[in-house]
Amino acid sequence: MSATSLGRGASPSFALPLARHRGLLVALAVFVVLLTVTDLVSGGRVSYFQVSFLSSGGATLAIAAIGETLVVISGGFDLSVGAVISLVNVVLATSMRDNPESMMAWSMAGVGIGIVAGLFNAFFIAVMRLQSIVVTLATMFIVQGITLLAMDKPGGAIPPTLSTLIVGDAVPGFVPMPIVILAAFIVLWLYIKSTRFGTAIYAVGSDAEASRSTGIHVSWIQFGVYVLAGACYGLAGVFVSAQTGAGDPLIGNPMLLQVFTAIVVGGTQLGGGRGGPAGSIVGAYVLMMVVNILLVLNVSAYYSTLAEGVILFLAVLSGSLGREAPLARHVREIIARLRAWNRGMLPRQLGGANRRLAFVGKSAEAAAPVHPPFWARHRESLRYALPAYICFLVVILATQYVYDSALFSWQYYESLIVLSSFLAILALGQGAVILTGGLDLSLPWSIALCGVLLAGMVKGSDAALAYALPLVLLAGCVIGLVNGLGVVFLGLSPIVATLATNGILQALALLYSNGTPDGFASPSLRWFMTGHILGTTPVVPFVAAFVVVAAFTLSRTPFGRRIYGIGNGERVAALSGITVGRTLVLVYVLSGFCAALVGSLLTGFSGQASLGMGDEYLLPSIAVVVVGGTLITGGRGDYLGMLGGVLLLTALQTLLAGTTLPYATRAIIFGLVILGAVVALREKN
């Protein structure tokens, strides 16, 4: 993580600069290869028109990715990017008139809106010191709400003059305007990078504590980063307006994942301290070129997400091959172990005495009986977990006030538990992954594929359920295994590995179901989710048991301890004897298992499986974990806290669902409550 901040002086050879920019160079190479393949297969020369069109089509994504890259380098996440783009787009589409003054003023206003959103993020992240991923998640909901209040359906118009100005030609027939603007961005970035501010961004992202110690004002650096990023999103919004010529309140939302993909393809590592916006620009254009590649190679529709997953995978994999990369290291390790085994030199083959370090004398035992009181032992956990529960109580009271029936109604709590069951289970898997410092983005299609598989095998027969359920849970474990191996042995960033898996799983689900999943849950599975036993739904006691097991697993077993160890520092964990690789793989397997379980339960709940059924669970699964007091970078948090997050979120949604408030207002309330919950989590310092 520290490579970039070191050795800024002249290097003896070209090797170092090349190595330092490897991410960018690989991305560039992938782009050139894609362009060449497109050109060769389509059998024509790439015309200026095509280049110009591509440059304007990818510009929005590229500019948004530049802003997000700054945030990522500084060690943060910004989920508000897509929402801000949509807001700027609808504001411009409703307000801009076809005269130079109006266009100038509203373009500036667009950037201004981005800056305001950036300031909002910056205040909570830099000044209040809240976790960036939750703050920006809240901002995302609030901004989406405001956008829908401003424009409830696509419409409005952007003067075509704006379009010719900023997505047209800079030099007619030679240089398209977006290229000029992006080049200006790169020059600007090179300048920023050479300033103290630029160096400080990398320093903060590499190690915030260390850079604070060296006298860097971390808060101000973060503040500046989020505001600059906001300005970029604003400009991206202006660009998309010019490109499309109209307003659409949903235009930016699907860009969120693509922005992160572009950044990772461009060689910037999530987690901070490495990379640069130039790579992200190339990454953005690689993603646009994929569309052309799929077309010229005539990849059929069902395979397109598969092909995209593979391209994403290869683009980052080629960057992580080499002698010092994890794959090579692991291969060397395995070879070394095999050799040692062959010679009979492995520790267990040598046999002999227990080589564990012995505790010296009886002092360890003598110290043990001193038990601090419960409050003192769990003070930290309680402080992080309680805010979610307190907010949960407030929401229940509000529900009682609005509907006059919640507090003392078993029906209310029962529905709440049934609805919470999905997130409560996902929270264990996603939570464990987050505790190790990763993220599992393959949940949506893991859930859907497992549900579709289960329904397809069961076809309404209880007898089939007996073998289908274990098989599906096993499939979930295999999905997790693939993720885990990608992360551990190929050294891929968890986001990339799981995102690629998600695309591949989507294709598998489509191919298996041929686009329309058949089959349905068996009577007993349906009964489990919707029937009644002893005055309650059968899933309710199951969730209770699951919670006990999950809390125990994370806090009391060696496996759980290893997870926290890894999250607090992989290197330290490895040196203190934790089998990091094996534990990480197991964590992803656990997440896959949980996703499969949720897919099965959802199938029982709905009576059948549908393809998009996992889509609604990705962001909430992350939100509940973080709202429950877990640190997104890993190492801190516990399952009961996450459960508090699950209950809070579900209760809030239940409260809002029963009203007639418009969706836009609900989104804003939802965002504010998430923000309120994390403000309560704030570190007092």
Added chain:
Amino acid sequence: MRPWSSLVKATVAAAMVFGLCGQSGPAAAAEKKYDVYLSMSYIGNDWQAEAANMVKAMAAQKDFANKVNLQVQVAGPNAQRQIQQINAMVEAGAKAIVVYPISPTALNGVVKNACARGVTIIAYDSEITEPCAYNVSIDQEEAGRVTAEWLVKKLNGKGNIVVITGVPGTSVDTLRTKAAKEVFAKHPNIKIVAEAVGMWSQAVARTELSKILATHNWDQIDGLWMQVGCYTANSMQIEAGRKEADLKPCAGEGANGGRIQMLPISTQVEGANGTYRPMGAPRISYASPPYSGALALKLAVEKLQGKQIPKLTKLPLPIVTNETIKLCKEGSWAEMKAGCNAFLPSLVPNPGWFASIFSAQTPEVGFQAALVGQPES
């Protein structure tokens, strides 16, 4: 350098993967075939898959088989990518492009450009507002109005209703919901007690209804207006132990599951199971019909052959009520023409499958087209 050699390998591997996946585009197609492209937005739901099947079936029918060279591509949910895709299709020499537009407005620029190069652009289900594009769709406001009026009449102008909408921010959802609410507003005794976003998904409808029922119970609800989810609402009432005769009137989607539930309770149907069975549910069932893509393709080819086609093809709103519901035996186009509109669960195991597949204008595609992409023989 090592990384480069590995990169080359990786690229070769990628090329091989694609070589296997793609059906290796035959550059040397038979002469006089029209290159027609289908640009879909998203394929992760029943409706889209069914619509794509019907387009493919239309392209495969015997009149078109040696006239049309259809290539299907998916853009995903992002409008920028669909813009890029449409442009790539124009560059690849498309004569016509059939589009399921992600956004009614965002594609205008690229569509205008395509028109200027002589490419016919025809959108189905959702609209493209650029004037040079052709559109095939239903009147969304009419859909909202007619279904709301039915519900008001069924409730005799008085009662508490639950409203489940579609995807917020889309034209289709906004127009339907607004038109329906205008109808409800005219009847002061109709009270909307809860409203939730259903995302046009049975699964989401169930979680949202469950949330609503945590604070309300069925006795406080007299009727439902849902864009998708009546099948689920009826299932939930049965699961809650309510009788078939007491099911609440529901205005909603044209899923086959819901159509089967509308049949009189005594009807014998093969393959019925769970709540996917006749129960005499009081319903009005409407849909954006999934044949619109196939019709769009047919119109596009007619246009290429020199015929005039209308800028806007307004599809008749397919409405089915308890009075008009009729079970199909096989689902041939001829049988549907005679008035059947629901399909046996043994043939359609997925209750979320859309049953509004009949159009007088598309005798080439019937039940097998929607199910597996086979044209009528």
